[in-house]
Amino acid sequence: MLLRTITVENGTGEVVNAAVLCSFAIPRIDRNILVYTLNEEDRHGTAKVYVTSAVPQENGYRLANLESEQEWQCALAVLKQITKGEQS
16 A cells, blocks of 8 residues: 655654555544654554644644644544544
8 A cells, every 4th residue: 555655753853754644624623634653663563643733834734733622532533433434
Protein backbone atom coordinates (compact mmCIF):
# COMPACT_ATOMS: atom_id res chain seq x y z
CA MET A 1 0.00 0.00 0.00
CA LEU A 2 1.28 3.45 -0.89
CA LEU A 3 0.88 6.08 1.80
CA ARG A 4 1.09 9.82 1.40
CA THR A 5 3.72 11.49 3.52
CA ILE A 6 4.04 14.88 5.14
CA THR A 7 6.97 16.59 6.79
CA VAL A 8 6.66 17.19 10.54
CA GLU A 9 8.92 18.04 13.46
CA ASN A 10 9.33 15.24 15.98
CA GLY A 11 9.63 15.75 19.74
CA THR A 12 13.30 16.70 19.46
CA GLY A 13 12.73 19.31 16.73
CA GLU A 14 14.10 17.11 13.96
CA VAL A 15 12.22 17.31 10.64
CA VAL A 16 10.99 13.85 9.59
CA ASN A 17 8.58 12.30 7.10
CA ALA A 18 5.33 11.01 8.55
CA ALA A 19 2.97 8.55 6.87
CA VAL A 20 -0.59 9.87 6.67
CA LEU A 21 -3.01 7.15 7.75
CA CYS A 22 -6.22 9.12 7.27
CA SER A 23 -7.74 12.56 7.47
CA PHE A 24 -11.29 13.79 7.86
CA ALA A 25 -13.32 16.89 8.62
CA ILE A 26 -15.73 17.23 11.54
CA PRO A 27 -18.01 20.15 10.60
CA ARG A 28 -19.84 20.06 13.94
CA ILE A 29 -16.68 21.29 15.71
CA ASP A 30 -15.11 22.99 12.66
CA ARG A 31 -11.97 20.83 12.71
CA ASN A 32 -9.88 18.97 10.13
CA ILE A 33 -8.32 15.91 11.75
CA LEU A 34 -5.12 14.20 10.60
CA VAL A 35 -3.95 10.77 11.77
CA TYR A 36 -0.31 9.93 11.06
CA THR A 37 2.59 7.77 12.18
CA LEU A 38 6.36 8.16 12.30
CA ASN A 39 6.71 4.35 12.28
CA GLU A 40 7.91 4.34 15.88
CA GLU A 41 7.28 1.34 18.09
CA ASP A 42 5.80 1.76 21.54
CA ARG A 43 6.79 -0.45 24.46
CA HIS A 44 4.33 -3.16 23.34
CA GLY A 45 5.81 -3.39 19.85
CA THR A 46 2.91 -1.64 18.11
CA ALA A 47 3.21 1.52 16.03
CA LYS A 48 2.58 4.89 17.65
CA VAL A 49 -0.17 6.90 15.98
CA TYR A 50 -0.68 10.65 16.31
CA VAL A 51 -4.04 12.45 16.08
CA THR A 52 -3.89 16.18 15.42
CA SER A 53 -5.93 19.08 14.13
CA ALA A 54 -4.85 20.48 10.74
CA VAL A 55 -5.34 24.25 10.90
CA PRO A 56 -5.43 26.01 7.49
CA GLN A 57 -2.86 28.75 6.89
CA GLU A 58 -1.80 30.79 3.86
CA ASN A 59 0.87 28.36 2.73
CA GLY A 60 -0.68 25.07 3.85
CA TYR A 61 -1.59 23.71 7.26
CA ARG A 62 -0.28 23.94 10.81
CA LEU A 63 -0.68 20.92 13.06
CA ALA A 64 -2.20 21.65 16.47
CA ASN A 65 -3.14 19.55 19.48
CA LEU A 66 -6.72 18.55 20.08
CA GLU A 67 -7.41 20.62 23.16
CA SER A 68 -10.95 20.02 24.35
CA GLU A 69 -12.67 16.86 25.48
CA GLN A 70 -15.31 17.49 22.79
CA GLU A 71 -12.64 17.50 20.05
CA TRP A 72 -11.21 14.20 21.31
CA GLN A 73 -14.62 12.57 21.64
CA CYS A 74 -15.65 13.61 18.12
CA ALA A 75 -12.35 12.43 16.63
CA LEU A 76 -12.60 9.09 18.46
CA ALA A 77 -16.19 8.60 17.30
CA VAL A 78 -15.17 9.09 13.65
CA LEU A 79 -12.16 6.78 14.04
CA LYS A 80 -14.45 4.09 15.49
CA GLN A 81 -16.75 4.48 12.49
CA ILE A 82 -13.80 4.17 10.12
CA THR A 83 -12.34 1.07 11.78
CA LYS A 84 -15.73 -0.64 12.00
CA GLY A 85 -16.72 0.35 8.47
CA GLU A 86 -19.89 2.10 9.62
CA GLN A 87 -21.77 4.77 7.70
CA SER A 88 -23.06 7.85 9.51
